[in-house]
Amino acid sequence: MTSTPTQMDARIVGPVEFRAGDGPQLKIPEGDCQAMMADDSVVLTWTEDGQSLTAAIPKIEFDRYLQSGAIVLGRP
Incomplete structure (x- = not known):
């Protein structure tokens, strides 16, 4: 059973990258963002x-960014 995606405010405060298709890693700039969380991705x-x-990005990768402090949930 899948849950309903949850949207929340977040901030990028350190290095966060994603891969667009099969292309190179791209950097998400520091600043405010929205995070829409599903069971296996964000x-x-x-x-x-x-x-x-x-x-x-995969949920496991998002969790790693949270643990490292590169992404912070909420707004200041």
Whole structure:
């Protein structure tokens, strides 16, 4: 059984990267974002140069970023 995705405020405060398809690792800039959490992945949404961008990362990788302090949940 899958749960309903949960959306929450987050901040990127350290190095966070994602891979777009089979391409290279891309960096998500530091700053505010939204995190939409599902059972096995997290979609991060942020604004860069006036454009809304998104990246999906595996939940295990998101948890690693939380533990390292690169992503902080909530807003200051």
